[in-house]
Amino acid sequence: MTQSYQTPQDDADAVANLLRILDVQRDGDSDTFTGPRKGDGVGRVFGGQVIAQALVAAERTVEEDRTPHSLHAYFLRGGSEDHDIELSVDRQFDGGSFSNRRVVASQQGRPILNLACSFQREQPGVHHQLPEMPDVPDPDTLESEDVQRARVAEKVGEPLKTFMLQKRPIEARPVGKRHWLSDEPSEPLQHGWFRARAALPDDPRVHRAVLAWLSDTQLLGTAALPHGLSWARGELKSASLDHAIWFHEPFRADEWLLYSCDSPWSGNSRGFNRGSIFSRDGRLVASVAQEGMIRKVEPKKS
Numbered sequence: 001m002t003q004s005y006q007t008p009q010d011d012a013d014a015v016a017n018l019l020r021i022l023d024v025q026r027d028g029d030s031d032t033f034t035g036p037r038k039g040d041g042v043g044r045v046f047g048g049q050v051i052a053q054a055l056v057a058a059e060r061t062v063e064e065d066r067t068p069h070s071l072h073a074y075f076l077r078g079g080s081e082d083h084d085i086e087l088s089v090d091r092q093f094d095g096g097s098f099s100n101r102r103v104v105a106s107q108q109g110r111p112i113l114n115l116a117c118s119f120q121r122e123q124p125g126v127h128h129q130l131p132e133m134p135d136v137p138d139p140d141t142l143e144s145e146d147v148q149r150a151r152v153a154e155k156v157g158e159p160l161k162t163f164m165l166q167k168r169p170i171e172a173r174p175v176g177k178r179h180w181l182s183d184e185p186s187e188p189l190q191h192g193w194f195r196a197r198a199a200l201p202d203d204p205r206v207h208r209a210v211l212a213w214l215s216d217t218q219l220l221g222t223a224a225l226p227h228g229l230s231w232a233r234g235e236l237k238s239a240s241l242d243h244a245i246w247f248h249e250p251f252r253a254d255e256w257l258l259y260s261c262d263s264p265w266s267g268n269s270r271g272f273n274r275g276s277i278f279s280r281d282g283r284l285v286a287s288v289a290q291e292g293m294i295r296k297v298e299p300k301k302s
Contacts, residue, residue, distance in 0.1 A: 006146060010167050011197035018169035018196070021049060022209045024056050024087060033057040035085035035105070040166075042159070045079030045112075047240045048216030050105050052209045054115040057087040058101040059205050066099050066119040068208065072244045073115040083107045097121050133278040136175045139193035139256045145172035152180050156232055170214045171197045173256075179221060185228040188263035192218050196254040210253035211286060215245055215275065220292040223263040223271025229296060238294045241270070251277075251285040269295050 006014070017038070024033040035053035037045075051073050059068065079085060086106045093100040098120050105113040146168075153164040175191040194214050200206050220238060221231075229235040251257065258278040265272045275288035 006167055006197065011171075014167045014169040015196050015198040015200070018210070018213070019200070019206070022052055022056055022206070022213075024053050024060070026060065031061055031089040031091065033060070033087040033089070035087055037081055037084050042081055042162075045081055045085070046213075046216065047075060047243065048213040050075075050079060050085060050113045051115065051216065051243055051245075052212040053085060054087055054103040054105050054113060055117060055212050056205070056209050057089050058103050058115070058117045059119075059208075061089050061091055061101060062094075062099045062119050066121050067204070068117050068247055069120050070244070070246045071115055071117040071212070072242070073113055074242045075113055075240050077110060077112045078239065079105075079107055079112045085112070097123065129284050131276065131284075133258060133282040133284075134191055134260050136191050136258065139173040139280075142173040142175065142193065145174050145178065145192070148174070148178055148180075152178075152232060155181065160232060169197055170194055170210075170217070172217070174218075179225055179230065180232040181230055183228045183230070183233075186225045188222050188225045188266075189261070190218060190222055190225065191258060191260045193256045193258055195256050198254070200252070200254040204250065207251060207253040208247060211247075211251070211257070211277065212245060214253070214257075214259070215277070215286070215288045216240065216243065216290075218259055219261050219273045219275050219288060219290050220271065220294070222261045222273045223266045223292070223294055225263070226266075227296075235297055236294060237297050238271075238292055240290060240292045242291055244289045246287045247285070248287065249279075249283050249285045251279050251283075256280045257285070266294060269293055 021036050024035045026033050088104045090102040092102050101117050103115040104111050149164040153161045173193040196210055261275045263273045270291055271294040272291045277286040279285050
């Protein structure tokens with residue numbers, strides 16, 4: 001099995017930078033926070049970053065015994081890597097068991113994302129789980145996504161080559177090959193193992209934020225699989241429209257998590273995608289849903 005091209009120091013640096021980005025800073029005594037920009041980013045802000053920063057801001061306004069069980073976000077505009085993100089939290093509700101927060105993420109006075117998040121004090125209850133974790137190969141037997149990205153980078157020009165080779169804080173081991181350059185239609189279903197590349201602090205809030213970050217990877221691409229089209233070849237244009245996460249059970253984001261995604265429907269320039277996130281021992285720790293704009297780019301006439 002071919003290993004990652006990133007060195008241990010690369011991994012540590014990438015995760016340290018991720019933790020810096022997720023450490024949103026409060027503006028005095030207000031419920032307004034600043035989400036730092038990546039610094040080395042170019043172009044549009046990664047959607048998972050905005051979701052994760054908004055979640056962190058919301059969590060910092062509730063009691064520590066209340067943890068998020070769901071969030072629902074709408075992407076309004078593409079964010080720019082040139083600016084920090086302002087996060088304004090509205091304390092909409094605090095009840096006996098539940099709390100609700102609304103977060104507006106803005107840049108230069110223009111909203112880029114609205115997020116609503118619900119929190120609950122831990123309480124016992126009945127339990128069941130459906131579905132079971134898919135029967136897939138163990139991550140230790142799979143090729144790193146880094147290797148697949150390096151092969152693709154040899155076949156494409158800038159700026160896609162730089163994007164494919166950039167250092168990432170999340171390590172991925174896909175089950176099967178990614179679809180970046182494939183023109184063969186396939187079932188709208190894909191699995192991938194994910195984890196932070198270095199150890200994270202024990203704070204569960206950090207692990208939830210990292211899961212929110214990685215939940216925006218792999219998901220939208222599932223809707224493209226049946227059509228044999230590729231972003232890498234310039235055949236598709238897409239943008240996330242909304243994103244929802246349900247947190248079910250405790251987990252660590254620096255241990256392997258299986259992200260199982262399917263796309264039940266696409267049409268009208270939109271694709272609907274679902275994701276189930278399992279711990280390595282088979283527990284369903286989170287569920288995800290997202291709809292995105294997905295349009296075929298017609299070739300230019302000569």
